[in-house]
Amino acid sequence: MTASSTTSAPLRLLAVHAHPDDESSKGAATMAMYAAAGVEVMVATCTDGSRGDIQNPAVDGEPHPKRDMAGARRLEMDNAAKVLGIRQRWLGFVDSGLPEGDPLPPLPAGSFATQPLQRAAAPLIRLVRRFKPHVMISYDENGGYPHPDHIMAHRVAVEAFEAAGDPNRYQGIGEPWEPGKLYYDRAFSPERFRALHFALEEAGLQSPYAERLAAWLETDAEGHTPPPAPHPTTTQIDCGDYFEARDDALRAHRTQVDPLGFFFAVSAEMQRRAWPWEDYSLIQSRVPAHLPEKDLFAGLR
Numbered sequence: 001m002t003a004s005s006t007t008s009a010p011l012r013l014l015a016v017h018a019h020p021d022d023e024s025s026k027g028a029a030t031m032a033m034y035a036a037a038g039v040e041v042m043v044a045t046c047t048d049g050s051r052g053d054i055q056n057p058a059v060d061g062e063p064h065p066k067r068d069m070a071g072a073r074r075l076e077m078d079n080a081a082k083v084l085g086i087r088q089r090w091l092g093f094v095d096s097g098l099p100e101g102d103p104l105p106p107l108p109a110g111s112f113a114t115q116p117l118q119r120a121a122a123p124l125i126r127l128v129r130r131f132k133p134h135v136m137i138s139y140d141e142n143g144g145y146p147h148p149d150h151i152m153a154h155r156v157a158v159e160a161f162e163a164a165g166d167p168n169r170y171q172g173i174g175e176p177w178e179p180g181k182l183y184y185d186r187a188f189s190p191e192r193f194r195a196l197h198f199a200l201e202e203a204g205l206q207s208p209y210a211e212r213l214a215a216w217l218e219t220d221a222e223g224h225t226p227p228p229a230p231h232p233t234t235t236q237i238d239c240g241d242y243f244e245a246r247d248d249a250l251r252a253h254r255t256q257v258d259p260l261g262f263f264f265a266v267s268a269e270m271q272r273r274a275w276p277w278e279d280y281s282l283i284q285s286r287v288p289a290h291l292p293e294k295d296l297f298a299g300l301r
Contacts, residue, residue: 129174
């Protein structure tokens, strides 16, 4: 079965994320906007987030996350999903953590990023066949940033997009369903950070993005532009009215997000003026696509 190019049933969007909180820092305003418009939106969370460190000083002394980080993050995820008006499912894998050191230590045995691809992808393919999304969103080959769980989340999302509609693959875990479009999220696009950086400077405010931009500019011999993206933006979703919902969802992840930190350096109002979009790159489409786009469901409505 395949996603129809003339569907009249409710449209469905599935976003694949590595850990609880990733859905709120990447594409959250897009999801909230579509959910408010009647689209069925679901987040697939690959891991339990159990190896995440506490990033919020205000939570540092609380006993629950110290005793049971996975349980604390499950409650946070429930709250964030309610804020965004979306559904969420756990795929059941254990957080791999972010290895540090030189040389890097091996990943914990049995963690998500150590799984064979078919085993790691099977729960997502089962979910795709049940939920029947018309559109899927994931990370690029680098995981958005090179966390092993993000890279594996990319791999399983691409595998699910390609295999869920094939009756000869992953047999016995649901009737085949072929999503119509696959996007990579570009939440950390250099273009967006440049726009926010200059908006802060023009307002006479200190920008937290200067160091990041300088690192990007070092890769450009002329020192003028960020390096070209391997997957440039094809699709911009005008979702500025939902930036406050995105911020509230981020704050719901209390263990992982400092409410005085990086994500909240630019007010929602200033962001609406400087960059009122969330950015995506269309990677595969089984329906006619005309770029650039302003709607993830272009060609599917």
